[in-house]
Amino acid sequence: MSETATPATGVSKSLKELDRAVIRFAGDSGDGMQLTGEQFTTESAWAGNDIATLPNFPAEIRAPAGTLFGVSSFQLQFGSQRVYTPGDRLDCLVAMNPAALKVHLGDLKTGGLLIVNTQAFDKRNLDKAGYAANPLDDPTLAERYRLHKVDMTALTHEAIKDLALNAKEKDRTKNFFALGLVSWIYTRPLEPTLEWIRKKFGKTPSIAEANTRVLKAGHAFGETAEIFGEHYAVEPAEMAPGLYRAMTGNRALAWGLLAAAQRSKVPLVYGAYPITPASDILHELALHKRFRVRTIQAEDEIAAVTSAIGASFGGAIGVTGSSGPGVALKGEGIGLAVMAELPLVIFDIQRGGPSTGLPTKTEQADLMQALYGRNSESPVVVLAPATPGDCFYIAYEAVRIAAKYMVPVIVLSDGFLANGSEPWLIPDPATLPPIEIGFRTEKDGFFPYLRDPATLARPWVRPGTPGLEHRIGGIEKQDVTGNISYDPENHDHMVRTRAEKVRRVAQEIPPTSINGPATGDVLVVGWGGTYGAITAAVERTRAEGKSVASIHLRHMNPLPPDLGHILREYRRVLVPEINSGQLVRVLRAEYLVDAVGFNRVRGLPLASEEIHEAINQLLGSQA
Amino acid sequence: MSPSGADAKEAPKYTKKDFESDQDVRWCPGCGDYAILSAVQKAMPDLGIPKEDIVFISGIGCSSRFPYYMNTYGFHTIHGRAPALATGLRLARPDLKVFVVTGDGDGLSIGGNHMLHVLRRNVNVTILLFNNRIYGLTKGQYSPTSELGKVTKSTPMGSADRPVNPLAFALGCGATFVARTVDRNIPHMEETLKRAAHHHGAAFLEILQNCNVYNDLAWNVMYDKEQKVQYELRLQHGKPLLFGPADDRSAVIMDGVVPKVVKAKDVPESALWTHDERNVNAAKLLADLFAPDFPIPVGVLAAVEAPVYEELMLQQEQKAISDRGPGDIAKLLTSGDTWKIS
Numbered sequence: 001m002s003e004t005a006t007p008a009t010g011v012s013k014s015l016k017e018l019d020r021a022v023i024r025f026a027g028d029s030g031d032g033m034q035l036t037g038e039q040f041t042t043e044s045a046w047a048g049n050d051i052a053t054l055p056n057f058p059a060e061i062r063a064p065a066g067t068l069f070g071v072s073s074f075q076l077q078f079g080s081q082r083v084y085t086p087g088d089r090l091d092c093l094v095a096m097n098p099a100a101l102k103v104h105l106g107d108l109k110t111g112g113l114l115i116v117n118t119q120a121f122d123k124r125n126l127d128k129a130g131y132a133a134n135p136l137d138d139p140t141l142a143e144r145y146r147l148h149k150v151d152m153t154a155l156t157h158e159a160i161k162d163l164a165l166n167a168k169e170k171d172r173t174k175n176f177f178a179l180g181l182v183s184w185i186y187t188r189p190l191e192p193t194l195e196w197i198r199k200k201f202g203k204t205p206s207i208a209e210a211n212t213r214v215l216k217a218g219h220a221f222g223e224t225a226e227i228f229g230e231h232y233a234v235e236p237a238e239m240a241p242g243l244y245r246a247m248t249g250n251r252a253l254a255w256g257l258l259a260a261a262q263r264s265k266v267p268l269v270y271g272a273y274p275i276t277p278a279s280d281i282l283h284e285l286a287l288h289k290r291f292r293v294r295t296i297q298a299e300d301e302i303a304a305v306t307s308a309i310g311a312s313f314g315g316a317i318g319v320t321g322s323s324g325p326g327v328a329l330k331g332e333g334i335g336l337a338v339m340a341e342l343p344l345v346i347f348d349i350q351r352g353g354p355s356t357g358l359p360t361k362t363e364q365a366d367l368m369q370a371l372y373g374r375n376s377e378s379p380v381v382v383l384a385p386a387t388p389g390d391c392f393y394i395a396y397e398a399v400r401i402a403a404k405y406m407v408p409v410i411v412l413s414d415g416f417l418a419n420g421s422e423p424w425l426i427p428d429p430a431t432l433p434p435i436e437i438g439f440r441t442e443k444d445g446f447f448p449y450l451r452d453p454a455t456l457a458r459p460w461v462r463p464g465t466p467g468l469e470h471r472i473g474g475i476e477k478q479d480v481t482g483n484i485s486y487d488p489e490n491h492d493h494m495v496r497t498r499a500e501k502v503r504r505v506a507q508e509i510p511p512t513s514i515n516g517p518a519t520g521d522v523l524v525v526g527w528g529g530t531y532g533a534i535t536a537a538v539e540r541t542r543a544e545g546k547s548v549a550s551i552h553l554r555h556m557n558p559l560p561p562d563l564g565h566i567l568r569e570y571r572r573v574l575v576p577e578i579n580s581g582q583l584v585r586v587l588r589a590e591y592l593v594d595a596v597g598f599n600r601v602r603g604l605p606l607a608s609e610e611i612h613e614a615i616n617q618l619l620g621s622q623a
Numbered sequence: 624m625s626p627s628g629a630d631a632k633e634a635p636k637y638t639k640k641d642f643e644s645d646q647d648v649r650w651c652p653g654c655g656d657y658a659i660l661s662a663v664q665k666a667m668p669d670l671g672i673p674k675e676d677i678v679f680i681s682g683i684g685c686s687s688r689f690p691y692y693m694n695t696y697g698f699h700t701i702h703g704r705a706p707a708l709a710t711g712l713r714l715a716r717p718d719l720k721v722f723v724v725t726g727d728g729d730g731l732s733i734g735g736n737h738m739l740h741v742l743r744r745n746v747n748v749t750i751l752l753f754n755n756r757i758y759g760l761t762k763g764q765y766s767p768t769s770e771l772g773k774v775t776k777s778t779p780m781g782s783a784d785r786p787v788n789p790l791a792f793a794l795g796c797g798a799t800f801v802a803r804t805v806d807r808n809i810p811h812m813e814e815t816l817k818r819a820a821h822h823h824g825a826a827f828l829e830i831l832q833n834c835n836v837y838n839d840l841a842w843n844v845m846y847d848k849e850q851k852v853q854y855e856l857r858l859q860h861g862k863p864l865l866f867g868p869a870d871d872r873s874a875v876i877m878d879g880v881v882p883k884v885v886k887a888k889d890v891p892e893s894a895l896w897t898h899d900e901r902n903v904n905a906a907k908l909l910a911d912l913f914a915p916d917f918p919i920p921v922g923v924l925a926a927v928e929a930p931v932y933e934e935l936m937l938q939q940e941q942k943a944i945s946d947r948g949p950g951d952i953a954k955l956l957t958s959g960d961t962w963k964i965s
Contacts (some may be wrong), residue, residue: 046962192960236964245961259952269715289943291950294714294936299740307703307711308681313698316715336701426961430954463696463712463719466675471644471691473699474683483646484691523871 037074180218256395701733
């Protein structure tokens with residue numbers, strides 16, 4: 001916690017101002033930690049802070065209570081300056097049970113605030129967490145951390161003892177006690193949570209009343225109990241003026257599609273099979289039928305992609321979404337769209353793998369799958385959003401490119417972006433670039449594989465157009481006529497043409513923006529959800545007086561036309577990725593540059609601290 | 624939202640020739656597919672649908688070359704996936720008349736899952752399944768409809784897996800229209816094709832088809848004049864299940880819940896089984912009948928009405944729009960919790 005100001009005056013307890021704080025709520029899957037974190041995020045957004053969040057939960061829907069693998073947590077960093085990541089080390093940990101303490105204590109800074117729910121530290125829970133003795137009785141815990149033992153369960157029950165709820169229902173509200181308490185510690189406004197309770201439990205007034213009282217009880221406990229000597233304020237961040245909302249990556253992808261459907265005036269069909277962490281996109285789109293967005297919960301991943309291709313053939317925007325295992329199944333379908341030269345958008349919300357891997361954890365290891373994971377020469381456009389809010393623009397851009405070039409576009413998001421949220425400056429949709437869809441209706445001179453000279457796109461013809469009846473398919477085509485062709489020279493020509501068409505998408509890519517000096521010692525190249533961690537690490541290194549810059553790729557294929565030039569302006573190139581070195585391999589192959597990777601594959605976002613270290617190591621090694 | 628688009632546009636007066644494409648037909652000489660192609664082209668004018676509103680979707684296999692030879696819109700897709708692709712097409716374009724052309728391998732092996740779901744969803748498509756009980760395009764391996772013990776290149780000592788019955792499968796999936804015809808019975812094929820094409824919902828038509836190269840005369844019981852007279856059971860709605868030579872008719876009757884063959888003259892008329900296309904349970908019994916113990920039913924086994932997937936989906940869309948107006952992204956972006964920073 002970087003403390004910058006002296007205690008404020010005029011309050012009974014000392015109020016310290018902070019630049020930023022990193023907080024983690026941790027408890028059992030059933031303890032409501034995700035909700036607590038989300039509400040604390042909303043309160044911080046109201047307070048005008050910049051925010052980044054990291055939800056982390058087990059794959060099991062109802063993991064056995066009290067176990068280590070059943071621990072669910074929600075971390076966020078909020079600050080009065082730009083916040084790039086959910087933070088590395090914790091300033092404050094709320095542990096609702098012994099398992100949560102055991103799993104997360106290692107991340108708490110020495111001297112950090114540790115708040116525990118004492119009643120949960122009974123023999124049974126201690127056993128389940130593998131504690132031989134109660135860790136709260138160990139004096140070193142209170143020496144190392146600012147430990148606050150609070151019997152949240154008892155205080156919760158006390159606050160609502162007169163309400164006609166059973167013990168289980170009462171118990172379930174204790175997360176609001178934690179939320180109220182931490183909201184007081186960090187002077188967060190309660191209004192958004194009170195409003196949320198009113199809306200959510202409008203139909204069950206007794207639950208609404210219980211949650212409200214417990215929230216306020218937690219808040220009052222912080223204010224009156226003698227144990228909290230001080231609390232903290234984090235001033236509003238200096239952010240670009242405008243209207244903001246909290247945005248998660250998955251919702252942003254869905255809304256980007258809605259924007260594209262509205263702008264293009266063409267229906268959009270989203271075919272998907274439920275899979276973590278992509279299902280929320282299907283859920284979100286299913287809510288918005290008014291946009292003429294039609295969702296199919298397909299029988300499998302293959303049907304999901306082929307139904308989308310069928311929609312594209314019919315003149316709609318075909319989109320499918322999944323995670324890595326599902327995208328593997330879609331491979332042949334994507335190849336069909338490559339061959340048939342139809343627009344198709346594929347979302348890959350990457351997760352830990354291979355196989356089932358770590359369904360609820362993040363990873364960036366599908367880049368090679370996106371680039372090459374199909375039979376034969378099967379080039380597609382690949383895009384990657386940098387932040388949750390960026391997913392909106394990327395989804396829109398994917399539709400625009402797919403329709404303009406008659407080509408599949410894969411969007412590589414990841415579990416971190418999908419579930420993480422950030423304050424998002426709401427754009428004016430009118431400022432988005434147009435999506436121009438010109439279905440061919442002219443009979444004269446028509447051939448199915450006639451090409452636009454600038455984009456090499458073939459004409460998109462809606463079935464139902466008189467006089468343009470034609471047949472397409474997965475067999476190799478003669479260029480222009482679209483007739484089946486086994487001619488060797490034609491196949492060579494078509495392989496090159498399909499590749500060239502994808503290459504020409506480079507003309508859509510804006511100049512790469514460089515964070516830092518245009519020439520220097522180290523260039524850090526990132527892509528996808530590591531944007532925040534890389535940017536924070538690079539800014540910190542530069543603040544130490546070093547010559548370091550970063551760029552973040554959103555276009556993975558084709559790569560930006562200016563990339564080769566930029567790479568050569570720095571002595572060393574570092575590529576941090578949550579995989580074992582995929583982009584770094586592409587960069588080395590494409591540009592013959594001696595780029596080095598920084599790779600950790602733990603199912604977690606990279607920490608800016610470790611990237612900072614890696615940069616310094618590289619700077620040191622060149623001396 | 625007409626399933627056929629027929630009330631949107633008046634179709635010109637077509638002849639068979641209007642549906643012939645300029646592509647050379649590349650099936651083996653003597654293949655049963657030629658007769659099917661001809662029958663489909665002949666049946667098309669009867670649909671009364673402008674040919675630009677007709678789409679043929681296929682998967683992979685000999686049968687799946689079909690779209691190239693139809694002068695309509697067509698899409699030759701990937702192995703087994705035509706029903707799924709057609710589902711997406713129908714959801715995007717409910718104004719189009721969509722045919723799916725598939726085979727016993729494409730539709731019941733690699734694409735069995737999609738066949739199940741297109742039928743249970745009752746997507747408004749006409750499915751033509753060419754059943755020749757063999758893999759032709761891959762040069763003669765046994766198929767999921769090949770008889771147990773089938774000796775092929777991949778099963779030199781005979782296949783060890785029991786065949787699937789396409790009609791029973793379709794009915795089990797909840798198909799609303801199930802029929803069978805034979806490639807060498809042109810008039811029956813045309814008539815049954817028309818019935819299938821006019822059905823509202825997923826229509827499943829099994830066409831017994833000859834692969835003269837890898838499985839010649841697999842359906843000889845329906846080709847050989849004598850056997851055909853013996854075994855063909857023409858299903859006609861409202862008519863009793865009678866078959867066999869005119870002078871020695873047999874009947875299928877119900878003995879409890881078990882179908883049984885008797886001489887027609889030995890039973891009173893009241894004991895005869897009257898075919899009712901609306902009775903899906905009866906159709907399930909019919910689907911299992913086969914020579915030599917039973918006759919082979921051809922014609923429409925079942926034809927019932929049920930909700931159509933894409934129509935329900937589009938009704939929801941219409942309701943959402945009429946209740947709350949068309950979507951407006953600018954409004955959506957600023958809805959819910961927002962805050963201003965100045």
